[in-house]
Amino acid sequence: MNPEILFWIVPTASVVALLFAAVFFFNMKKAPEGTDRMREIAGYVREGAMAYLKQQYKIVALFFVIIAVIFGVMAYFGLQNNIVPVAFLTGGIFSGLAGFIGMKTATYASGRVAEACRDEQDGLNRGLKLAFRSGAVLGLTVVGFGLLDISAWYLILDNTGLVQGEGINKLVEITTIMLTFGMGASLQALFARVGGGIYTKAADVGADLVGKTEFHFNEDDPRNPATIADNVGDNVGDVAGMGADLYESYAGSILASAALGAAAVAAARGTYEQGLQMVMAPMIIGAVGAILSVLGIFIVRTKQGATQSQLMAALNRGINFSGILIALASAGVLYLLGIENWLGLWGSIVIGLLVGILIGKVTEYYTSFEFKPVKFIAENATTGPATVIISGIGVGMISTCWPVIFIVAGTIGAYLCAAGDLAFSSQNLSMGLYGIGIAAVGMLSTLGLTLATDAYGPISDNAGGNAEMSGLGESVRSRTDALDALGNTTAATGKGFAIGSAALTALALLASYIEELKIAAGRLGDADITLSAFSGAIGKGYEVASWGIAEFMSKFEVTLMNPKVLLGIFIGAMLSFLFCGLTMNAVGRAAKSMVEEVRSQLSDQDVLEGRKKADYARCVGISTQGAQREMIIPSLIAVVVPILTGLVMGVAGVFGLLAGGLAGGFVLAVFMANSGGAWDNAKKFIETGHAEFCGKHTPIHDASVVGDTVGDPFKDTSGPSLNILIKLMSMVSIVTAGLNIAFSLL
């Protein structure tokens, strides 16, 4: 079938996704809000969240303006395409908008979920459905805006005179320009994840250290001044942050695959039609996935009064159903597009889907208390906090083994399926790398649904907070707790999925960095500036633009024995540690201010005994300011180091940096996420009162709380921020490719 006709599925799917997001949003708004007190609490959280987002977007906007100006200057000197500065902004705006809508929904929903849970007959089920469909608003908005941004720009670039090339070259140029739009999404994701991560854990750690440890309050006790900030944090970190992270992966994987596909066809001297097939494939698979995700959301429904495990099964049914349908449908899409090796590429997609599932399973194994590792940590609580920490770190480090093996095997598999064999030629490489990109698209095709389950978690968590603070009583709270527990299970899997997809996306971005370099070389080819990177032996710009990948890598000396490459790998690996260290300490510092504030408020006996209302706003303010202040330096590093490396060590150094940052960052992210998750559940294992550990408020439980507190920034700040780091570094390099190719000091 004509790819240009099939393309219209993409904007259609975008509209469908956004439409259903709107439906779910307005349906949620129709649900009753509960008592005045509940409305009041929900209002505090909503105000806090929006105040944060407003503050956050101000700073982000400032950054965006500065960077857009820099891009403008670069474009003026021919180091950048003229469209990039504008396009860069749209990526950021759509990502920010998705986060805003997702969070708005979440903060409207949680009080209503608590209200739904008050229904003695059917509360659990009603609560679950409301929370899940509200979560789906985030999933569908992310997917919808992603597809909208992509299809709009494709239409603009294809149908206006903005791109000059002809035939397949035009496709190559369109897709490489579009790729740089991802930078906007990437940068907005960085601030969302890092700022959100610091916010949520500063509030959480601060609230726990004083409230739980010193005053033995329960979670969400209204006397605890940090409790609203803690609830706001869940929205800020787990809704807006997670959404922006996966928006970036989603858009990035589709854009990278499209660029790689066009390049592969160009390398094989293929036709415009063949190129179009390859460019359309990732977009259309994403679109089909979006539509099928909507279907999956409707399948998540159960009979009245279902048990929790039945609800969980219902959730899984939805995910599995969509997954299988997407697998089947994508075979159809590839076949209909008329791609010659449609079966091979389908193999790559299925591998991507499988790797996502497998990483989720491994994450579950290492972080759920059903299995040995978490029980091992819990046992180590009997000898105090130190052994809890040692064993948690040990388990987390060991847990990196399987995800790496899956990524390695999956990547090789996807490459083999797409390229036919591993023999090293430019042709093979182009197709193989396209296969890796399309595997990432496959993994992310269920995003509309998986993100719904992610956002469901903080909504239920907040519902619990609302119930507790509004004094709704034990039975309601037990229902919201049940919803929250379900959310914890999906959260761990969701984190593994986010990391895995970030790795595959970053691999695809790394590959498309070459295409970007070639385009930049072509653009600079005739300009009359000194181009140190392709002086002498390397060749003129227009020659560089025509090289295959293998030739390119060899001419640019990107071999491992080039000291620039080796040392780039060192810097990349170090950067992920530095980034984590900075964010860990940021949480520490922000939490410390919070602890001091909470202690000072609770030194007032009236507040302590609940006669006087705690000043929630001050705590919200502390978290907000702490997050804003602390996110700047790590963010700057993530942006500046790739540029500096390029200026000093050129293309070879940048490749090393990206590879080292990707591998080191992935492994570190898995370690931190899994250690954190395992500590959390080791504590829960002990709290659920397993006879040998004697339940809450014992020294054993206290030891496990230390693990949980350490795990908070591990799993919710530093670990997830690495997802962004590994993608953003590639994005920055992609956007500054012109600079890299034009100049390097060494």
Added chain:
Amino acid sequence: MNPEILFWIVPTASVVALLFAAVFFFNMKKAPEGTDRMREIAGYVREGAMAYLKQQYKIVALFFVIIAVIFGVMAYFGLQNNIVPVAFLTGGIFSGLAGFIGMKTATYASGRVAEACRDEQDGLNRGLKLAFRSGAVLGLTVVGFGLLDISAWYLILDNTGLVQGEGINKLVEITTIMLTFGMGASLQALFARVGGGIYTKAADVGADLVGKTEFHFNEDDPRNPATIADNVGDNVGDVAGMGADLYESYAGSILASAALGAAAVAAARGTYEQGLQMVMAPMIIGAVGAILSVLGIFIVRTKQGATQSQLMAALNRGINFSGILIALASAGVLYLLGIENWLGLWGSIVIGLLVGILIGKVTEYYTSFEFKPVKFIAENATTGPATVIISGIGVGMISTCWPVIFIVAGTIGAYLCAAGDLAFSSQNLSMGLYGIGIAAVGMLSTLGLTLATDAYGPISDNAGGNAEMSGLGESVRSRTDALDALGNTTAATGKGFAIGSAALTALALLASYIEELKIAAGRLGDADITLSAFSGAIGKGYEVASWGIAEFMSKFEVTLMNPKVLLGIFIGAMLSFLFCGLTMNAVGRAAKSMVEEVRSQLSDQDVLEGRKKADYARCVGISTQGAQREMIIPSLIAVVVPILTGLVMGVAGVFGLLAGGLAGGFVLAVFMANSGGAWDNAKKFIETGHAEFCGKHTPIHDASVVGDTVGDPFKDTSGPSLNILIKLMSMVSIVTAGLNIAFSLL
């Protein structure tokens, strides 16, 4: 001057070093042993240490025999040189012997140091000198045996008919064969570091958790059954383990540089004489360094009754004096050898020395309580153990930044000095990589002295233990404590130095892996087996053997966009985490058995109140067995994964693995060592009673103890073991180069 005459400095220096080691040993033996009780305690520790070493060497011997047989089989099939199986054994034997002698000396010395400290007039000074010179036995034995092994094999290979080649080719062959001897040292180091590291921390953590935390004993209380095991552990881990680690770096850097030097001359079609100059340079610089280290040891002397800071200054004077002399002397050596670019290579050596010093300084900054980072951690103790851990991890992660920058700048500097510029050609690469190797030799040239300061630490620590257990009274203990404190300062710097030298050595080994592959290709060139790695496009063995580095890397497709390389980097990075995770958990498990044993012994009121002697031997046995049992799996992984990677992904995959393992392992090692050191000193900072923290046995102090306990396996087990991992993986690949080139699955 004729290099062949200058060569005789090497065996001479070896004899001088060993001679002075003997002198220091026998002088120490002449010192008085103190009271019967002191002799008894020293005897327990000595017996425990020797029992462990005996047990350890049994297992190591078994491994060595198995591997030697495998090498024999490989040699039979032409995959390996015939001499390797024998030579492999000598590397292991000399390393083991150095560890044995160093530990024997340490266990004889510590009681005598305690006795020396009983002198009310001059105890501190006498104790320091005795401890330091006993430590020098390890330093000089390591250096002496290293030079002996190297010079003996050089003489054998040069003067018998074992090597067939002619002229420069003969040199290339000799040096690449000699390089594989390092594998023996490497493997023995692995067991020494991993086994020793597990032993020492299982005992330490076990002793502290029950003795200090539960029963509020002081350090080294004789009622604590684990106290002897704890003292044994210091010898096992910090003397034998550290010695083996640096023996490997020392021999490895000299051998790798020699191989790279011969290859560089061969690549430039140089003469035999030029080759000889380059091969001799690292050996002779090592030898001159050994002799000057002896001189430095004698300079470490002070007037009677010197204050501690004066003693520290004396120590530094010795180190600085030797360092400057070595820098000057090596210029002379290079000039006398008649090397054309002697000035450039001298630059590389000086850079190596500087990088070593700078990494030491950074380590001091991040781990000494004179500076901000440790104080930051101490402040975080006011909000409990969780924030101590979070801030310690944050500080450790951030501390990776400067060491990486120094290694990167140093490597580029050494490369530039040696090669003249960074332009990418085989010729340049050969010389540049030689420069990196010789920088490592420069860094390690002061080893005789730096290792003396390392071994001094556990000797003084044990002296303190002996004083406490023998009830020598407050004033003696205060002197041994002062000695111990000095040792802690040198220990942190020593650890940084060990990691830094491991990284440079591993870089040199990585470079020489190519030479090994070429030799293997040459050996296999005429054999009639299917050689998948050089079928078709790549070429016949004898062709491969003649390629320059750049050509080689390009033909073997070792570019970053080869998925095998990229995925190898992932596996390498993951492997360092897996390795650390396994050793962390090993310590956890072994410590748990120890805790149970100590608790069970102390449940006897007679033992608790000191009326009945604790059963020290049982605790020693538990640590010994724990270490032996737990060291097997991590060790196997370190050996097997490089081989498997080669079998599956070939040369390209192995290169990725080594680069990823090196970068990831280095960064992780720095992080773990510095976090551990910082926690240790944050606790000490609080213990020294800074007014705001109120001294010992407060909640704040308890929080800092948790950090210290977590830091124990960080800094003394997992972190240092990574030094070995990054070198051993290169060594394994070097030795199995024949296999890598002959066969790969993908």
